Amino acid sequence: MYQAFLIKYAEIGLKGNNRSYFEDCLVKQIRYSLRAVGDSYQVRKEPGRIFVECPEGYDYDDTVEAISKVFGVAEYCPVEICKSTEWDDILAACRSYVERNVADRNTTFKVFCKRGDKNYPKESPEICADIGEYLLQCFPELKVDVVNPKLRFTVEVRGRVYIYTDSFPGPGGMPVGCNGKAMLLLSGGIDSPVAGYMISKRGVYIDATYFHAPPYTSERALQKVIDLARIISRYTGPIHLNIVNFTEIQMFIYDRCPHDELTILMRRYMMRIAERIAKEHDCLALVTGESIGQVASQTMHSLVTTNAVCELPVYRPLIAFDKEDIVAISKKIGTYETSILPYEDCCTIYVAKHPVTKPITKAMEKSERLLADQIDEMTERALSTRQVIRIMPE
Amino acid sequence: MREIYLDNAATTKVLPKAADVAAEAMRESYGNPSSLHHKGFEAEQYIKEARRNIALSLKVPEETIIFTSGGTESNNMALLCGAEARKRQGNHIITTRIEHASVYQPVLRLEELGYRVTFLPVDENGRVRPETLSEALTDDTILVSIMAVNNEIGAAEPITELAKIVHERNPQALFHTDAIQGYGKLPIFPKRAGIDLMSVSGHKLHAPKGTGFLYVREKLTLKPLIYGGGQQKDRRSGTENVPGIAGLGVAVKEWFDHADEYRNHLYAMKERFVRAMEDVPGAIVNGVPQGNEPLTERIAMTAPHIASVSFTGVRSEVLLHALEEKGIYVSSGSACSSNHPAISGTLKAIGVRDDLLDSTLRFSFSFETAEEEIDIAAAALRELVPVLGRYRRG
Numbered sequence: 063m064y065q066a067f068l069i070k071y072a073e074i075g076l077k078g079n080n081r082s083y084f085e086d087c088l089v090k091q092i093r094y095s096l097r098a099v100g101d102s103y104q105v106r107k108e109p110g111r112i113f114v115e116c117p118e119g120y121d122y123d124d125t126v127e128a129i130s131k132v133f134g135v136a137e138y139c140p141v142e143i144c145k146s147t148e149w150d151d152i153l154a155a156c157r158s159y160v161e162r163n164v165a166d167r168n169t170t171f172k173v174f175c176k177r178g179d180k181n182y183p184k185e186s187p188e189i190c191a192d193i194g195e196y197l198l199q200c201f202p203e204l205k206v207d208v209v210n211p212k213l214r215f216t217v218e219v220r221g222r223v224y225i226y227t228d229s230f231p232g233p234g235g236m237p238v239g240c241n242g243k244a245m246l247l248l249s250g251g252i253d254s255p256v257a258g259y260m261i262s263k264r265g266v267y268i269d270a271t272y273f274h275a276p277p278y279t280s281e282r283a284l285q286k287v288i289d290l291a292r293i294i295s296r297y298t299g300p301i302h303l304n305i306v307n308f309t310e311i312q313m314f315i316y317d318r319c320p321h322d323e324l325t326i327l328m329r330r331y332m333m334r335i336a337e338r339i340a341k342e343h344d345c346l347a348l349v350t351g352e353s354i355g356q357v358a359s360q361t362m363h364s365l366v367t368t369n370a371v372c373e374l375p376v377y378r379p380l381i382a383f384d385k386e387d388i389v390a391i392s393k394k395i396g397t398y399e400t401s402i403l404p405y406e407d408c409c410t411i412y413v414a415k416h417p418v419t420k421p422i423t424k425a426m427e428k429s430e431r432l433l434a435d436q437i438d439e440m441t442e443r444a445l446s447t448r449q450v451i452r453i454m455p456e
Numbered sequence: 457m458r459e460i461y462l463d464n465a466a467t468t469k470v471l472p473k474a475a476d477v478a479a480e481a482m483r484e485s486y487g488n489p490s491s492l493h494h495k496g497f498e499a500e501q502y503i504k505e506a507r508r509n510i511a512l513s514l515k516v517p518e519e520t521i522i523f524t525s526g527g528t529e530s531n532n533m534a535l536l537c538g539a540e541a542r543k544r545q546g547n548h549i550i551t552t553r554i555e556h557a558s559v560y561q562p563v564l565r566l567e568e569l570g571y572r573v574t575f576l577p578v579d580e581n582g583r584v585r586p587e588t589l590s591e592a593l594t595d596d597t598i599l600v601s602i603m604a605v606n607n608e609i610g611a612a613e614p615i616t617e618l619a620k621i622v623h624e625r626n627p628q629a630l631f632h633t634d635a636i637q638g639y640g641k642l643p644i645f646p647k648r649a650g651i652d653l654m655s656v657s658g659h660k661l662h663a664p665k666g667t668g669f670l671y672v673r674e675k676l677t678l679k680p681l682i683y684g685g686g687q688q689k690d691r692r693s694g695t696e697n698v699p700g701i702a703g704l705g706v707a708v709k710e711w712f713d714h715a716d717e718y719r720n721h722l723y724a725m726k727e728r729f730v731r732a733m734e735d736v737p738g739a740i741v742n743g744v745p746q747g748n749e750p751l752t753e754r755i756a757m758t759a760p761h762i763a764s765v766s767f768t769g770v771r772s773e774v775l776l777h778a779l780e781e782k783g784i785y786v787s788s789g790s791a792c793s794s795n796h797p798a799i800s801g802t803l804k805a806i807g808v809r810d811d812l813l814d815s816t817l818r819f820s821f822s823f824e825t826a827e828e829e830i831d832i833a834a835a836a837l838r839e840l841v842p843v844l845g846r847y848r849r850g
Contacts, residue, residue, distance in 0.1 A: 277777030278847075316847055 506705025
């Protein structure tokens with residue numbers, strides 16, 4: 063039985079003097095993620111690695127599930143720990159590792175050694191050779207292949223000695239929390255949860271804003287957004303979801319402005335409101351799931367006009383993605399099945415048959431002057447009546 | 457806010473007396489009715505009592521009642537097992553274009569298995585014309601399934617007349633009626649009406665969900681749909697849902713003690729509602745025959761508890777949620793949304809205009825519905841329909 067996991071990180075290993083800051087973030091995120099599985103995991107830094115020591119009788123699958131969702135984890139390896147650094151103990155541990163974990167021994171192998179403890183009496187090539195020879199004696203059916211071994215038998219000699227053969231890819235990226243916070247405009251669709259996931263993967267905390275328009279959007283549509291936020295919170299950590307009632311503003315725009323501009327004007331007010339909330343939450347950017355040309359409100363021209371109302375940078379991680387690529391990620395992260403549930407979101411409620419695809423900012427501003435007498439008051443009302451729910455991963 | 461529940465065709469509130477007896481069966485008479493000891497005997501008494509009440513309500517022998525998990529199972533059993541029982545006599549099945557999915561889907565399954573199926577059209581009020589049935593019947597016809605009351609528009613089918621046509625033309629053929637919306641609402645006596653199989657659901661009549669029965673006329677033996685421990689004389693295996701059946705028995709007794717009174721009350725509510733629709737701009741009532749006869753007479757040709765109304769230019773889902781905000785609960789005539797079109801078969805079959813298919817709501821009343829509630833609902837519609845009609849797509 064594996065007693066621990068060795069976790070390798072990629073990118074943050076390249077950092078300079080502040081590397082330990084990033085490592086600490088990663089340790090914190092791994093601890094947080096494991097807290098849902100059990101409380102007696104020991105997570106600690108070693109040079110270039112993070113070790114997770116598991117309690118007696120831990121659940122392997124749940125532990126892997128938790129670790130594999132932590133951004134910043136490049137690879138993770140289930141390991142066995144030698145009871146001492148004595149050479150005989152190491153050999154015995156190697157033998158029992160193979161006995162326990164290698165079912166098919168009619169295979170090829172090579173021994174790798176990482177000698178973190180530079181004072182250890184044997185040097186790496188010697189360790190590899192000796193262990194290799196010993197394993198061949200114990201298991202005659204094993205064959206050595208130094209070019210393309212099927213089994214990468216790895217021994218890391220540090221304060222303790224760790225043995226592993228398997229290495230699984232983690233999600234990569236950077237640990238959440240090392241890069242500040244952003245405000246995600248979350249709808250019930252496929253794209254925005256993916257966008258939130260991707261930004262979060264760069265180490266960014268996420269809060270979210272959802273615009274709902276009762277009675278045009280239903281309770282179930284809102285529940286769907288809450289469910290989506292919960293799914294991505296498994297990766298991003300807790301999310302404050304701001305639920306803004308947008309009906310009044312939507313109706314007002316409908317009554318006063320040209321109908322082919324509705325969607326763009328709505329988007330502009332959504333961006334304004336989201337930015338106000340973002341600033342209250344100390345967010346440093348807005349995040350949307352927009353992708354060039356996907357719909358009328360996401361043409362290059364439309365993006366210019368919606369972008370024009372924001373002071374904060376707007377990050378659009380999916381900007382150059384094709385729909386099928388976005389779908390592939392949403393399936394991978396587990397949001398797809400929820401996203402495709404058939405409830406209306408407020409952008410699709412009354413789209414014009416032929417919405418403008420090349421809006422001009424000046425023209426939008428002109429249309430918005432038709433709203434001038436009441437829109438500020440309505441915006442304030444939308445902000446002050448919003449609901450905030452703290453979404454925790456399950 | 458006062459709750460006004462006008463969705464009684466979807467489900468009804470369980471009668472307190474029925475809930476009490478169900479709780480009693482769960483907490484005290486919790487035995488397995490097949491057990492030989494007293495606890496089993498006690499549980500069995502609830503089932504006997506319920507079966508007696510149901511048999512009395514239909515004026516049929518007690519052995520003709522098979523308890524099921526509800527309407528869907530009853531319909532599945534009637535169709536799948538009914539067709540099998542007559543498979544030597546022929547290969548042709550007749551049903552209508554307006555059946556509920558729990559009839560329609562098993563029929564499609566039978567079609568896959570090689571049976572030939574005729575789907576009868578209905579007139580503009582949702583009624584099967586007797587001559588259409590006569591023309592469709594052949595020597596090969598073994599099973600005819602026609603619902604007693606349509607769930608979407610409340611059309612009442614002339615089942616006595618239709619059953620007679622079937623039996624005269626083809627004595628071997630079975631006549632099944634889905635009476636899930638009809639039982640208790642209209643006087644139906646299967647023996648007198650020539651019905652061989654009749655499906656009923658408990659929760660439409662203030663009994664708990666997960667209850668129902670299939671009436672199988674005397675001397676007709678069906679193979680079971682569900683095999684197992686041989687409960688209910690091998691006709692439907694599975695430990696009986698004692699609490700549910702106990703509740704069903706009480707609900708049936710309560711209803712049939714007042715059946716005429718309730719029916720008159722429901723008709724009065726429906727008439728009041730339909731009259732009120734005259735003052736709602738663009739409202740069109742479906743399923744009530746046009747003509748010079750007084751409205752009361754025309755409504756008497758339909759089921760007493762369901763009214764279907766199309767609201768020109770208003771999307772049903774939006775209106776439904778707007779009513780909900782006022783505490784009024786109704787159903788959309790067809791469960792559909794922009795992402796998931798599942799336009800109602802019934803509305804299409806009675807020739808409702810395409811632009812109204814997605815603008816239709818169903819209002820359904822209970823014996824507890826008060827005049828005042830009808831008036832509040834009608835007032836809400838007068839207020840909301842013109843407002844919501846202003847905001848539309850395109």
